[in-house]
């Protein structure tokens with residue numbers, strides 16, 4: 001079969017500022033013009049008397065005193081403008097560097113991260129598309145139909161990862177729920193930016209399917225973390241005690257997940 005055309009990641013704008021994730025039920029993001037940049041941020045009011053600014057991969061979060069006016073918030077943001085922009089640039093550039101590590105080609109022989117190890121993508125011409133994992137050869141065999149684009153190949157592989165993630169999450173949740181001493185109601189896969197998991201009081205758990213790229217122990221940590229929220233809906237010492245009782249090295253897992261995700265190539269844009 002002719003070599004598949006190269007898949008090139010879209011060009012990265014020189015300065016991309018991270019924007020906080022915002023769900024349909026969240027308060028809308030605010031924006032302010034700082035110099036030549038529009039900065040989006042998430043606003044929260046609190047009982048504290050001073051302004052707080054937090055910047056991470058999810059962008060800028062502002063904590064404002066309860067009675068503060070928009071003008072007051074704007075002034076506080078402008079007073080910290082230099083620091084805010086520098087931090088956001090730093091985060092944005094780190095994110096851009098991560099994108100540069102994306103594989104250039106969805107071709108035969110491409111190496112993909114799976115459960116902390118690597119598997120090889122094997123493309124074979126086929127009349128009908130299929131996608132099957134060979135655990136012994138550690139290959140993901142994909143049937144490529146005539147005219148199939150690299151974008152379609154990528155989506156097919158993504159679908160396989162998502163299926164694997166879904167069934168693995170089910171297994172691990174069922175393994176750990178009794179150990180944590182809880183029952184969950186339902187679970188689903190998510191793909192929210194840098195969020196690995198979430199849990200509602202009703203016991204609905206969402207886990208990021210990209211966890212399937214990481215070692216099983218790290219996936220397990222996130223599973224235990226979300227299950228523990230069914231006992232403690234917060235991040236209090238009591239919550240961490242629940243996590244620790246089932247997953248003693250949770251600190252190590254947290255750090256490893258952070259480090260590995262910073263190094264992980266971006267295979268899929270969402």
Ligand SMILES: [Zn+2]
Nearest residue numbers: 225229234235
């Ligand atoms: Zn949590």
